Amino acid sequence: QKEVEQNSGPLSVPEGAIASLNCTYSDRGSQSFFWYRQYSGKSPELIMFIYSNGDKEDGRFTAQLNKASQYVSLLIRDSQPSDSATYLCAVNLFSGAGSYQLTFGKGTKLSVIP
Amino acid sequence: EPEVTQTPSHQVTQMGQEVILRCVPISNHLYFYWYRQILGQKVEFLVSFYNNEISEKSEIFDDQFSVERPDGSNFTLKIRSTKLEDSAMYFCASSVNKETQYFGPGTRLLVL
Numbered sequence: 001q002k003e004v005e006q007n008s009g010p011l012s013v014p015e016g017a018i019a020s021l022n023c024t025y026s027d028r029g030s031q032s033f034f035w036y037r038q039y040s041g042k043s044p045e046l047i048m049f050i051y052s053n054g055d056k057e058d059g060r061f062t063a064q065l066n067k068a069s070q071y072v073s074l075l076i077r078d079s080q081p082s083d084s085a086t087y088l089c090a091v092n093l094f095s096g097a098g099s100y101q102l103t104f105g106k107g108t109k110l111s112v113i114p
Numbered sequence: 115e116p117e118v119t120q121t122p123s124h125q126v127t128q129m130g131q132e133v134i135l136r137c138v139p140i141s142n143h144l145y146f147y148w149y150r151q152i153l154g155q156k157v158e159f160l161v162s163f164y165n166n167e168i169s170e171k172s173e174i175f176d177d178q179f180s181v182e183r184p185d186g187s188n189f190t191l192k193i194r195s196t197k198l199e200d201s202a203m204y205f206c207a208s209s210v211n212k213e214t215q216y217f218g219p220g221t222r223l224l225v226l
Contacts, residue, residue, distance in 0.1 A: 032213055043205050043217040044157060051209040088157065092213065101147070101170060103213060 002027045004091050006105035014113050019076040021108050023089030025107075026070070033065055033072045034090040037083075038107065045086055048074070079112045086110070116140045118218035120206050126224045127196055135191045135221045137206030146189045147207040147215060148149065148181065150174070156207065196225045 003026040013019045021035075032051045036044035050056045050063040050072070062075040072091075076083055086107040092100045119138045127133050139146050148160040162169040163181055171179075180192045189208075193200055201224050207215040 034214070043203075043220045046214065046216060049214055072155075082168045085203065090157075100145075101159040101162055101172075102149070102157075102158065109203075 002030075002093060002103045003101050004089055004105035006087075006089050006108045008106055010111050011108055012111045012113055013079050015023075015079060015081060016080050019079045019110055019112070021074040021076075021087050021110065023072045023074075023105055024070055025072070025089075025091045027053070027091070028067075028070065028091055028105075030070075030091045030093050032092040033063070034092065034102065035063060035072075035074045036088040036090060036104075037062075038086045038088055040086075044090075044104075046088075047087075048089065052102040076110075079110075081112045081114050084112045086109055118206055118208055118216055120204075120218040120221050121220060123219065124222045124224075126226065129198060130195050133193050133196055133223065134138060135193075135204050135206075135223070137189045137191070137208075137218055138187050139157055139206065139208030140210075141187070142215060143208035143210045143216075145169075145209045145211070145215075146181075146183070147209075148191045149205045149217075150202040151205065151220075152202045160191075175191055193223075196223075198225050201225045 034049045035047045048063045050065045057064045060077045064073045088107045089105040090102040146163040151157045161171040202222045206218040209215045
């Protein structure tokens with residue numbers, strides 16, 4: 001059973017601070033890792049993806065992957081009130097049937113306080 | 115910027131009725147997916163579709179569900195006989211390769 005675990009939060013940070021979101025996954029065969037942002041009532045919006053161990057930076061966002069620990073994280077620097085949303089961690093495992101399917105965590109709700 | 119579109123945005127139906135949810139994937143994408151999200155729960159994979167056939171389906175995707183790409187642009191999800199527990203947001207997604215998936219805005223289905 002493939003599982004992706006996230007703290008549900010809410011995680012509250014003051015405006016301008018760093019928000020740190022964490023995710024663990026159970027299947028060691030997982031090959032790629034995604035962070036989506038989901039505003040209430042809206043669809044998941046892709047923020048970042050990471051395939052290799054280490055850090056990947058894109059603007060105010062940094063994704064970190066540690067495959068040995070089966071751990072993925074997302075750092076948001078200079079957090080803004082508009083970053084307030086639920087952040088979904090998703091893991092992609094090649095099924096062998098010619099496609100990938102995303103397995104999602106339940107999401108961490110982030111609240112950035114002005 | 116190209117995006118996935120879905121219609122309708124909301125659908126209300128009676129239990130036992132058939133519904134068809136429609137999606138237009140991003141034009142150069144080759145892989146298509148349906149996911150659902152029951153209110154307050156996680157996003158769940160239903161089915162993936164490539165080269166005009168189902169690549170993989172989850173346990174949720176039983177005989178009541180079917181998918182079709184009737185022409186070069188549309189991708190549809192049909193639920194033959196809806197149940198109360200089918201009430202959820204249904205998201206279509208597409209990807210140009212097997213990796214990064216982009217989601218449409220969703221269809222909120224309510225079964226009464």
